[in-house]
Amino acid sequence: LEGRKINFAAGPAKLPEEVLLKMQEEQLNFNGLGVSVIEMSHRSKEFGALLNETISLIRELMNVPDNFEILFMQGGGTGQFAAIPLNLKGSHDHADYIVTGAWSSKAAEEAEKYIKVKKVFQPSKPYVTVPDQDKWVHDEKAAYLYYCANETVQGIEFTPTAPESHNVPLVADVSSNFMARPFDFKDHGVVFGGAQKNLGAAGLTIVIVRKDLIGKQQAITPAVFSYKEMIANNSLYNTPPTGGIYTTNLVLKWIKSKGGLQAIYELNLQKSGLIYGIIDNSNGFYHCAVDKSYRSIMNVCFRIGGAAGNEDLEAEFLKGAAERNMISLKGHRSVGGIRASLYNAITLEETQVLATWMNEFQKAHS
Ligand code: PMP
Known part of the structure; x- marks a missing residue:
């Protein structure tokens, strides 16, 4: 729209x-x-x-x-x-x-x-x-x-x-x-x-x-x-x-x-799997500290530039995201980093825009 x-x-x-x-x-x-x-x-x-x-x-x-x-x-x-x-x-x-x-x-x-x-x-x-x-x-x-x-x-x-x-x-x-x-x-x-x-x-x-x-x-x-x-x-x-x-x-x-909770769940798994997949395949450029067995399919939290996070890189990531129409990706102030909330209303296409930006951003910094 x-x-x-x-x-x-x-x-x-x-x-x-x-x-x-x-x-x-x-x-x-x-x-x-x-x-x-x-x-x-x-x-x-x-x-x-x-x-x-x-x-x-x-x-x-x-x-x-x-x-x-x-x-x-x-x-x-x-x-x-x-x-x-x-x-x-x-x-x-x-x-x-x-x-x-x-x-x-x-x-x-x-x-x-x-x-x-x-x-x-x-x-x-x-x-x-x-x-x-x-x-x-x-x-x-x-x-x-x-x-x-x-x-x-x-x-x-x-x-x-x-x-x-x-x-x-x-x-x-x-x-x-x-x-x-x-x-x-x-x-x-x-x-x-x-x-x-x-x-x-x-x-x-x-x-x-x-x-x-x-x-x-x-x-x-x-x-x-x-x-x-x-x-x-x-x-x-x-x-x-x-x-x-x-x-x-x-x-x-x-x-x-949309087919009820099972259909919604499958889509949520796909959306969060896409982002976690990028994090896990980034050679540590993106880092999610959460134990894999308990990773949220709703709120994907990660740092950029290693486990401790590089705040300059994160700020640049957020700025580029905003230029690509994506908002509210900043992590909670108590933990910092990035948080992508992929609630039910977020579409797979929207998640893909984020995924594309994550790949592009990593490429530009390696
Ligand atoms: N529990 C969880 C898991 C939450 O995420 C929040 C709000 N972010 C709350 C409780 C507090 O809810 P509310 O702001 O509606 O009081």
């Missing part, structure tokens, strides 16, 4: 053009109602239908088992860092945390306000892998075992399966790989993420909760953060992010039109 950049942002991130065009088309008049979705009452019959359809689409595409509820909340992934211990503590005294990067670290830190946090291993920086599961210290009395399915900053993804649960409910932060691949709900108690990377706009947080875990909230739990309250009101306890739900509705239909 004319004037559009190739947007590798980590989130908020690129949305499919088909979705943006549909929003544009419906902006003045949604379904012949003479108003846009964001101008409608959240209690209207029409909005209720849109909300329920969105829930059904999530259930269908992710194959969410019947014993899970799907909630629309606000406060982002960060809000859930607090909501999880607030809702799941029950009579437990602590929760177990797997810290594999910046986001699980933040989650553990926030949780400490509401529950005793135990880390199953001592995290060590720089984060580059998921330590050997045999050596973790587990406790079957934990309220839950928390992990981040994809560390957005470091590019570390739990693959191909979730951690061993040791008979406590798993809590997964899927903010940056939501519907990037088929998901197995086995052993999970809560699966949550913000919509602003793979599923839509910032402001909507999707929380999928196992029914038997509902009702264990602490007395101080704010109503808007209470799973029980949200479920009792079909996510309409207060005004939900109506525009966000609408955007996600369209993204879900787009995912369905």
